[in-house]
Amino acid sequence: MKTLLPTSTAGSLPKPSWLADPEKLWSPWKLGGQELAKGKQDALRITLQEQRQTGIDIVSDGEQTRQHFVTTFIENLEGVDFKKRKTVKIRDRYDASVPTVVGPVSRPISVFVEDAKFFRSQTDQPIKWALPGPMTMVDTLYDTYYNSRKELAWEFAKILNQEAKELEAVGIDIIQFDEPAFNVFIEDVNNWGIACLERAIQGLQCETAVHVCYGYGIQANTDWKKTLGPEWRQYEEVFPKLQQSKIDIISLECHGSRVPFEVLERIRGKKVMVGAIDVSTPTVETPEEVAATLREALKYVDAEKLYPCTNCGMAPLSRELARSKLSALRAGAEIVREELLTEAAC
Numbered sequence: 642m643k644t645l646l647p648t649s650t651a652g653s654l655p656k657p658s659w660l661a662d663p664e665k666l667w668s669p670w671k672l673g674g675q676e677l678a679k680g681k682q683d684a685l686r687i688t689l690q691e692q693r694q695t696g697i698d699i700v701s702d703g704e705q706t707r708q709h710f711v712t713t714f715i716e717n718l719e720g721v722d723f724k725k726r727k728t729v730k731i732r733d734r735y736d737a738s739v740p741t742v743v744g745p746v747s748r749p750i751s752v753f754v755e756d757a758k759f760f761r762s763q764t765d766q767p768i769k770w771a772l773p774g775p776m777t778m779v780d781t782l783y784d785t786y787y788n789s790r791k792e793l794a795w796e797f798a799k800i801l802n803q804e805a806k807e808l809e810a811v812g813i814d815i816i817q818f819d820e821p822a823f824n825v826f827i828e829d830v831n832n833w834g835i836a837c838l839e840r841a842i843q844g845l846q847c848e849t850a851v852h853v854c855y856g857y858g859i860q861a862n863t864d865w866k867k868t869l870g871p872e873w874r875q876y877e878e879v880f881p882k883l884q885q886s887k888i889d890i891i892s893l894e895c896h897g898s899r900v901p902f903e904v905l906e907r908i909r910g911k912k913v914m915v916g917a918i919d920v921s922t923p924t925v926e927t928p929e930e931v932a933a934t935l936r937e938a939l940k941y942v943d944a945e946k947l948y949p950c951t952n953c954g955m956a957p958l959s960r961e962l963a964r965s966k967l968s969a970l971r972a973g974a975e976i977v978r979e980e981l982l983t984e985a986a987c
């Protein structure tokens with residue numbers, strides 16, 4: 642990227658209300674068959690337009706063609722039985738009824754490649770495409786076949802690598818893996834989580850990112866955050882290994898959270914997507930608040946490696962709120978960009 646401080650979003654963005662009911666997760670589609678296929682393409686056009694208007698430099702599909710960032714990918718795989726469900730605790734936090742792994746997992750068809758091809762045809766801007774990370778996928782399933790989280794994650798990593806290579810081939814610039822589970826299963830992350838992530842990016846020429854956050858702004862996450870104490874230092878435990886990994890970009894939650902900025906020291910040298918927009922509050926950040934977060938991050942991240950971003954996906958927000966927050970992100974980034982250019986000119 643030539644632009645200084647290029648803005649982007651963590652991933653999901655709200656869908657139009659004619660496609661799925663807004664402000665909730667797993668919202669069912671309101672259309673079917675061909676109508677749904679066309680509706681999804683229109684939603685991709687709309688999200689692109691909204692990102693353009695709000696000044697987002699690295700655009701994304703806003704996950705308009707998926708019901709959920711993990712489930713939709715898994716629905717397209719073999720070896721997982723969605724009728725056989727079991728209630729498990731996701732991320733050690735909340736109960737959810739999840740499908741069961743009943744046999745070897747495989748990817749008989751491409752999942753998002755046609756959507757990516759269509760989205761690519763709509764814009765010349767750099768595109769970031771998010772996929773679920775192997776560990777987070779494992780965490781949303783009940784497994785009666787592998788009986789090993791590590792083994793199942795490794796198999797998912799191989800499948801994700803196939804998908805990622807096809808996304809790269811249709812012109813996606815950055816492929817991101819969402820790993821909110823990295824903030825929870827710290828020991829596993831260091832023992833095998835990052836190794837699986839590296840398997841997922843094996844052989845890719847495009848840039849790669851990992852998004853590690855404290856989750857969507859939903860009640861279960863807000864309640865969980867209250868139990869984490871005055872300082873959230875989970876990142877500190879997984880950053881040293883991530884810093885050593887082949888992943889190019891690390892996307893994380895900063896703004897309005899209790900993550901101390903100094904943990905960024907542990908990924909010095911990496912490109913960082915700094916979350917400068919809180920997705921759990923209905924208040925729109927002021928450009929100055931965004932700028933303040935970016936300035937703090939600049940103490941640990943070189944300007945040319947800093948990407949202003951949102952803390953997490955915005956699927957549960959209203960479209961109006963998401964648009965306002967993205968505009969604030971752009972305005973805040975613009976303030977700091979000007980400062981950096983003035984400094985450089987002095």
Ligand SMILES: [Zn+2]
Nearest residue numbers: 854856953954
């Ligand atoms: Zn997130």
